[in-house]
Each structure stands twice: as C-alpha cells, then as structure tokens.
Amino acid sequence: MYRIIRKKVLAPTMKLIEVEAPDIAAKVLPGNFVILRIDEKGERIPLTVADYDRKKGTITLIFQEVGYTTKHLGRLEEGDALLDLVGPLGEHMQIEGYKKVICVGGGSGTALLYPKTKAFYEAGAKVLTITGARTKELLILLDELDAVSDELYVTTDDGSYGHHGFVTDILKELLDKHDDVDLVVAIGPVPMMKACAELTREYGVKCIVSLNAIMVDGTGMCGGCRVIVGGETKFTCVDGPAFDGHLVDFDDLMRRLSYYKKHEEEVLSNECCSGGECKCH
Amino acid sequence: MPLKPNKTPMPVQDSKERIKNFNEVALGYSEADALKEAERCLNCKKPLCKQGCPVEVPIPEFIQAIKEKDYEKAIEILKSKNNLPAICGRVCPQENQCEKYCVMGKKHEPVAIGRLERWVADWDLNRKKEVKSIEATKGKVAVVGAGPAGLTAAADLAKMGYKVTVFEAFHKAGGVLVYGIPEFRLPKEIVKREVEYIKQLGVELKLNFIIGKTKTIDELFEDGYEAVFIATGAGLPRFMNIPGENLNGVYSANEFLTRVNLMKAYRFPEYKTPIRVGKRVAVIGGGNVAMDAARTALRLGAESYVIYRRSEKEMPARLEEIHHAKEEGVKFKFLANPVEIIGNEKGEVIAIKCIDMELGEPDESGRRRPIPKEGSEWVMEVDNVIIAIGNSPNPLVPRTTPDIETTKWGTIVVKNEDGETTKEGVFAGGDIVTGAATVIEAMGAGKRAARAIDQYLTNKKIM
Numbered sequence: 001m002y003r004i005i006r007k008k009v010l011a012p013t014m015k016l017i018e019v020e021a022p023d024i025a026a027k028v029l030p031g032n033f034v035i036l037r038i039d040e041k042g043e044r045i046p047l048t049v050a051d052y053d054r055k056k057g058t059i060t061l062i063f064q065e066v067g068y069t070t071k072h073l074g075r076l077e078e079g080d081a082l083l084d085l086v087g088p089l090g091e092h093m094q095i096e097g098y099k100k101v102i103c104v105g106g107g108s109g110t111a112l113l114y115p116k117t118k119a120f121y122e123a124g125a126k127v128l129t130i131t132g133a134r135t136k137e138l139l140i141l142l143d144e145l146d147a148v149s150d151e152l153y154v155t156t157d158d159g160s161y162g163h164h165g166f167v168t169d170i171l172k173e174l175l176d177k178h179d180d181v182d183l184v185v186a187i188g189p190v191p192m193m194k195a196c197a198e199l200t201r202e203y204g205v206k207c208i209v210s211l212n213a214i215m216v217d218g219t220g221m222c223g224g225c226r227v228i229v230g231g232e233t234k235f236t237c238v239d240g241p242a243f244d245g246h247l248v249d250f251d252d253l254m255r256r257l258s259y260y261k262k263h264e265e266e267v268l269s270n271e272c273c274s275g276g277e278c279k280c281h
Numbered sequence: 282m283p284l285k286p287n288k289t290p291m292p293v294q295d296s297k298e299r300i301k302n303f304n305e306v307a308l309g310y311s312e313a314d315a316l317k318e319a320e321r322c323l324n325c326k327k328p329l330c331k332q333g334c335p336v337e338v339p340i341p342e343f344i345q346a347i348k349e350k351d352y353e354k355a356i357e358i359l360k361s362k363n364n365l366p367a368i369c370g371r372v373c374p375q376e377n378q379c380e381k382y383c384v385m386g387k388k389h390e391p392v393a394i395g396r397l398e399r400w401v402a403d404w405d406l407n408r409k410k411e412v413k414s415i416e417a418t419k420g421k422v423a424v425v426g427a428g429p430a431g432l433t434a435a436a437d438l439a440k441m442g443y444k445v446t447v448f449e450a451f452h453k454a455g456g457v458l459v460y461g462i463p464e465f466r467l468p469k470e471i472v473k474r475e476v477e478y479i480k481q482l483g484v485e486l487k488l489n490f491i492i493g494k495t496k497t498i499d500e501l502f503e504d505g506y507e508a509v510f511i512a513t514g515a516g517l518p519r520f521m522n523i524p525g526e527n528l529n530g531v532y533s534a535n536e537f538l539t540r541v542n543l544m545k546a547y548r549f550p551e552y553k554t555p556i557r558v559g560k561r562v563a564v565i566g567g568g569n570v571a572m573d574a575a576r577t578a579l580r581l582g583a584e585s586y587v588i589y590r591r592s593e594k595e596m597p598a599r600l601e602e603i604h605h606a607k608e609e610g611v612k613f614k615f616l617a618n619p620v621e622i623i624g625n626e627k628g629e630v631i632a633i634k635c636i637d638m639e640l641g642e643p644d645e646s647g648r649r650r651p652i653p654k655e656g657s658e659w660v661m662e663v664d665n666v667i668i669a670i671g672n673s674p675n676p677l678v679p680r681t682t683p684d685i686e687t688t689k690w691g692t693i694v695v696k697n698e699d700g701e702t703t704k705e706g707v708f709a710g711g712d713i714v715t716g717a718a719t720v721i722e723a724m725g726a727g728k729r730a731a732r733a734i735d736q737y738l739t740n741k742k743i744m
C-alpha cells in the first residue's frame with residue numbers, strides 16, 4: 001500500500017497528492033510517470049511525477065478530475081492509501097544542452113510541465129514559461145512556475161486572468177521576439193500540443209510534446225499506447241511519453257483517446273446512481 | 282480386468298452454456314474417474330512417460346499412490362518435482378510431452394497423466410494444511426519476474442534454504458498465467474493458491490517493481506543479493522506492419538487478454554477497465570494465444586473468426602483448445618493472411634482484407650512455408666481485429682544491463698542448460714531465453730537454474 005501523506009486542492013477539479021513511494025522517489029527523473037490503481041476493481045492509470053523528495057521517500061502527483069478514476073482519486077484523503085503504484089516509467093527528458101527554452105503548459109498539462117521547467121531552470125537554461133487554462137479558477141502552480149522561470153506568461157480562454165486568448169498567441173509573440181530559442185516544450189490537451197507543433201514548425205524550432213495515450217501496463221507489453229511518430233508505430237510508455245512534436249500524428253492520437261468514450265460515461269453514471277463510492281447518497 | 286483402450290472422459294461444461302460465462306470449461310475428474318483412469322497405468326519398468334516431462338515428475342509413482350488411495354503421498358511425490366501441479370495439469374500440452382511417450386499410447390490412448398495430475402493437485406488445494414516454511418540460512422537470491430519460470434526457481438531455492446525475493450512488474454504474480462491464459466481455462470483462484478503456497482515456503486514477493494526501472498540488476502547486487510535469476514518472459518507484442526493496424530478496434534492479443542483477464546474487463550462496469558468488442562471479431566494466428574483470444578471474444582458476445590496462414594495440421598495450439606474452440610462455435614479461415622485492415626472515417630475498424638495462401642516447401646521450422654496466391658484477395662466485415670502472431674522477449678532488463686548478452690531476436694544468451702548468462706552471478710530462463718514456449722518448459726528452466734544457482738553460491742563460499 002502506498003499512503004497519501006499530503007493532499008492539496010489546487011483548483012476545483014485539480015488536486016495534488018504526495019504519496020509514500022521510497023523506491024520510486026529514489027530513481028525518478030523529470031519526464032517519468034507512474035501507473036497507479038486505487039483498489040482491486042480499479043483501472044490502471046498513468047500520472048506524471050510532478051515532484052519528488054528523495055530524502056522523505058515521496059512523490060507528488062497532480063491530476064485533473066476528468067473521469068471515474070481521477071474523480072475517485074480526488075476523493076481520497078490524507079492517510080488513505082493506493083493499492084498499487086509502479087514506476088518510474090517512460091524515458092526521462094533530455095535536459096542538458098539547451099540555452100533558451102520556452103515551456104508551454106495547458107490545463108492539467110501545466111502540472112506535467114512543472115518538473116521539466118524546474119529541471120531546465122536548474123540546468124542553467126533561460127526559461128520562458130507560458131501557462132493557460134479555460135478560466136482563472138483552473139490556473140495552477142503560478143507561484144511555483146514563477147520561481148523556476150525567467151519570465152512567466154499567463155493566459156485564460158475567457159480573459160478572467162492574464163492574456164485573453166490561447167497560449168499559442170503568446171508563443172507566437174515570443175518566437176517573433178527571440179530568434180535564439182532552441183527548444184519549445186508543449187504539454188497539454190492534444191489540440192493545444194498540435195497547435196504548438198504547427199507553429200514551431202513554421203519557425204523551424206524544435207518542439208517536444210508529452211503524449212497521454214491510453215495505457216494498461218506501462219512496460220511495453222500490450223501495445224495499447226501505440227502512437228504514430230514520423231510514420232512509425234511507437235509505444236508511448238517505453239519510447240516516450242515525450243516525442244518530437246513535428247513528427248507526431250495528433251489526429252490519430254485523438255481518435256484513439258476517444259475509443260472508450262461510451263464506457264467512460266457508463267462507468268461514471270453507474271457509480272453515481274448505485275450509491276457507490278462517490279458518497280453522493 | 283481387461284485394459285480400457287480409451288482415456289476416462291473429462292466432464293466439461295456444455296458448450297452452449299459455457300460460451301455465456303467465464304467459468305472453467307473442463308470440470309475435472311471425480312475421485313471415481315481418477316481411480317478408474319489410474320488403473321489404466323501399467324506402472325512400467327521403463328516409464329517412457331517421464332522423459333517427456335521437463336520437470337521430471339515421477340509419473341508412475343504418483344499414479345500408483347492414487348491407486349492405493351494414498352493421495353497425501355501422491356501430492357508429495359508430485360510436489361517433489363513440480364511446484365505448480367494444479368496449473369500444469371490444466372495447461373501442459375500433454376499430447377506433445379508426457380503423454381506422447383506413454384507406453385499405453387502405442388496401441389491405445391495414452392494414460393491421461395495431466396488429468397490425474399490436476400485431480401491430485403485440486404484434492405490438495407481443497408484441504409486445509411500447513412506448509413512449513415523453511416529456515417533461510419544460505420543467502421539472498423533475487424528472482425525477476427513472477428511467471429512460471431520465476432516462481433519455480435523461487436520455490437526450489439527457498440526449499441534449499443535461500444532467502445528469495447521475487448520482483449514482479451505487475452500488481453499480481455503469475456505472469457502469463459494471470460494476464461494471458463483466460464479464467465475459463467485456468468481459474469485465477471488456482472494460480473492465487475499456488476502462489477500462496479510459494480509464499481508459505483518463505484518467498485517474498487515484491488509486486489509493482491520493475492527491474493530496469495525501479496532498480497537495475499547491478500543495484501540488486503549492491504543490495505546484497507548474491508545471485509539473480511531473470512525470468513521476464515516474452516511479453517512484447519508483435520504487430521504485422523500492415524496498413525490499418527493503428528485503427529481503433531485493433532488489439533494485440535496481449536492487450537485484449539490483459540484487459541479481460543488481469544483487469545477483469547469481462548465484469549465491466551463492476552471492474553473499471555473497459556473492453557470494446559463488436560459483432561464480429563477476427564483473430565490472427567494459430568497458437569494457444571489465438572485460441573484464447575477467439576474464445577474470449579466469443580464469450581464477450583461476438584462472432585469469432587480465426588485467420589491462420591497455414592492449414593489446420595500446422596496449428597501450434599493445444600489439441601484440446603482447438604477442439605473446445607470448434608465446439609463453442611469459433612470459425613476458422615485456414616490458409617489466409619491479412620494484408621490490410623480497413624477503417625471508417627472515425628478511424629474504427631470495419632473490415633479486414635486477406636489473401637489466400639498455399640503451402641510450399643518446408644521452412645527452417647520444418648513446417649511447409651505458406652505462399653500468397655496472387656490475385657486471391659477477399660474482404661470480410663469485422664469490428665475488431667486481434668493480433669496473436671506471437672510475442673518477442675521483453676527488452677527492459679537487457680537494455681539496462683549492457684553486460685548481459687542477447688541474440689538478434691532479443692533473447693538472453695545462456696552458456697548452458699543451467700541458464701548461466703554472460704554476467705557473473707546472473708542466470709536466466711523461460712521465455713526470455715527460448716522465446717515464447719510453454720509453461721512447463723519455463724518451469725523446467727527455473728528448476729535447472731535453481732540447482733545451478735545453489736551450486737554457484739556453494740562453490741563461491743568454498744573458494
């Protein structure tokens with residue numbers, strides 16, 4: 001069992017938990033993720049390690065409640081435990097060798113972006129960070145990002161905070177202003193990553209994205225997480241999750257993410273009407 | 282009393298009923314059946330049956346004990362060589378192993394060794410008993426992977442007095458036995474109880490632990506393990522590299538079976554992992570994995586087709602499974618090979634295009650090589666395609682342990698039968714060495730490696 005020792009509500013549907021996992025904390029690097037299962041009947045879901053404390057033996061996860069499992073996870077409290085937690089999985093991100101990096105985070109993708117932003121900053125790169133959300137309440141980690149960025153830009157789709165518009169608006173401005181950017185890291189909803197990839201292609205700037213394919217094992221044994229990169233099939237869990245955004249087939253990824261839509265809705269509605277674990281009865 | 286020429290039949294669930302559930306198909310002998318079948322064994326002076334068993338089960342001896350109704354003795358004899366008899370009795374391809382060599386088989390049907398083994402093992406599982414854990418005095422050994430090879434090695438090493446830790450990537454022990462082979466062929470409760478037995482021997486299981494990620498082999502040595510046995514299996518799914526393989530509705534057999542077996546998607550939404558099966562499913566391949574996928578799809582409500590590029594004779598699946606699949610209504614398309622999977626605008630599978638094949642000269646495997654017949658393409662409407670054309674070795678451990686040599690197929694190179702690798706103190710066995718094979722061969726490898734590890738550590742201490 002993996003105990004939750006700290007919980008923080010970052011935004012109404014965005015939660016942070018710190019979990020005891022000494023073996024994972026000892027090895028994890030920015031870009032790695034874990035797979036967890038809450039209980040015996042639960043699904044295995046991947047979450048990025050947002051932060052870690054090797055001394056304390058803990059890892060921090062930040063997640064957005066989008067469906068059954070993440071909502072269930074959001075209801076756990078300090079002292080509760082996860083049944084299964086495995087990692088660190090995936091290839092960690094190459095951090096060294098960059099001088100100026102733009103980090104772009106959208107929605108919960110900002111949580112995934114944070115450890116990478118921090119790593120680039122600590123490695124001595126100049127870091128320009130853009131984070132965006134639909135509305136003010138959904139913005140997360142602004143102070144944390146500010147502390148590890150040379151410049152921080154904030155956008156909201158509805159204009160309730162910061163720039164009124166999309167993260168790509170700012171990305172374009174920054175690319176126009178700085179001709180010495182050697183890397184853009186974009187993490188967020190698939191359409192956002194796709195837009196960032198297309199924009200950077202125009203500028204001839206390398207763009208790394210982190211893909212959120214549906215996974216089962218996370219060790220390369222099922223092929224369920226396969227994505228098309230540069231015309232070739234890759235397994236997100238072992239070859240990624242970070243890939244060259246200019247080569248990713250985002251439309252294919254979007255299609256694959258929608259395959260279980262009906263099941264996802266069923267499991268949610270089922271839970272709420274049967275007086276299940278949702279505590280709504 | 283004249284000898285009965287045929288095996289005592291095994292009661293099975295009716296095929297019309299069983300395709301509606303995931304309960305075990307073969308129901309097992311009653312005591313009377315077992316005694317009747319045991320009588321068929323000639324207790325040969327030269328029991329040829331033994332040479333067909335990779336773990337050297339003393340076959341006539343345990344059958345003799347059944348005849349004497351001394352079941353305690355029967356299970357003791359079995360367990361002296363086989364740590365997982367309830368599993369082997371169910372899934373060994375006996376027709377190619379022990380039963381192939383049985384003397385009775387020359388004129389009549391061989392003795393149903395597997396069914397007897399299963400009966401004794403089930404008798405044992407169903408009684409209350411205490412297993413004495415053996416005091417571990419001899420040093421620490423790490424086993425990587427809790428499939429049949431790893432579990433066997435761990436149990437044998439514990440019996441010899443080693444402190445054994447098994448590291449397993451998944452949240453459950455058993456390897457293919459829990460994620461691959463379906464409930465209706467091997468109930469997970471049986472695997473659980475056999476794993477329980479191994480734990481009672483004093484073996485520690487560390488689940489959710491991936492060697493190569495959570496820790497490397499070198500770090501295991503730093504932690505004080507004196508030898509390592511790698512039994513990580515052949516878990517990497519092969520695809521065919523034909524157009525349409527990424528469409529929604531195309532599963533590798535591994536993913537399909539893992540969702541259904543390990544994650545219990547057949548009980549969705551009670552269990553939260555989904556599986557999506559349409560009206561008609563095509564399974565590509567002809568081995569046990571293909572049979573399992575086809576029969577699983579059937580139970581999930583689909584019409585199920587197996588597409589195999591050679592003829593029925595060449596199918597590598599166990600005879601019993603082919604027989605059961607046919608009984609249940611799985612349809613076979615022999616001498617056909619897919620060339621393309623066709624999708625709709627939503628990116629979902631709607632059909633599969635195949636080409637007819639004919640058999641040419643035998644290839645390296647000794648089976649006649651299938652050759653496509655030009656211009657013979659045909660299209661069949663399907664909603665899912667499950668690819669069961671085999672698995673490759675799992676690359677995680679070799680990739681993070683560069684001093685372990687591998688072949689060009691990714692299997693680990695071993696110097697001898699004992700499974701010694703090119704790295705000192707590291708042994709390997711099972712599918713990671715042989716490529717996808719059988720449960721019992723993996724167990725045999727685990728057994729030999731356990732003996733070799735004991736030898737290695739004993740010698741090391743003397744020197």
Ligand SMILES: Cc1cc2nc3c(=O)[nH]c(=O)nc-3n(C[C@H](O)[C@H](O)[C@H](O)COP(=O)(O)OP(=O)(O)OC[C@H]3O[C@@H](n4cnc5c(N)ncnc54)[C@H](O)[C@@H]3O)c2cc1C
Nearest residue numbers: 045046047048062063064066067068069070108212213264
């Ligand atoms: C490597 C990796 C790292 C990830 N890290 C994080 C993280 O740090 N924080 C976080 O909030 N999320 C992260 N995700 C996404 C997270 O795994 C999914 O949100 C989660 O699996 C959804 O499960 P659910 O049961 O709550 O929702 P479901 O009921 O399964 O899905 C609800 C909705 O979410 C969509 N969805 C389903 N699976 C995914 C998925 N894998 N990614 C995105 N959308 C999905 C569905 O299309 C549907 O619209 C990561 C995904 C991957 C592959």
Ligand SMILES: Cc1cc2nc3c(=O)[nH]c(=O)nc-3n(C[C@H](O)[C@H](O)[C@H](O)COP(=O)(O)OP(=O)(O)OC[C@H]3O[C@@H](n4cnc5c(N)ncnc54)[C@H](O)[C@@H]3O)c2cc1C
Nearest residue numbers: 426428429430450456457461492514711712718719720723
């Ligand atoms: C669907 C299916 C049906 C089959 N039917 C039969 C049958 O009827 N009869 C028969 O004899 N054979 C059958 N086989 C073949 C048989 O199951 C295998 O040959 C056998 O399981 C191999 O055993 P193993 O111990 O080498 O590996 P596996 O059973 O594959 O076990 C390997 C274990 O190692 C774990 N692992 C992998 N990498 C790591 C790592 N880096 N760190 C930690 N753990 C790791 C895996 O999660 C797994 O649990 C079938 C196979 C399949 C897939």
Ligand code: SF4
Nearest residue numbers: 334338369373378379
């Ligand atoms: S373990 Fe398998 S091969 Fe050996 S005797 Fe039993 S059924 Fe036959």
Ligand code: SF4
Nearest residue numbers: 322323325330383384
């Ligand atoms: S060869 Fe057949 S008949 Fe002879 S001892 Fe073995 S099982 Fe019995």
Ligand code: FES
Nearest residue numbers: 218220222223237
């Ligand atoms: S999640 Fe199964 S191969 Fe990646």
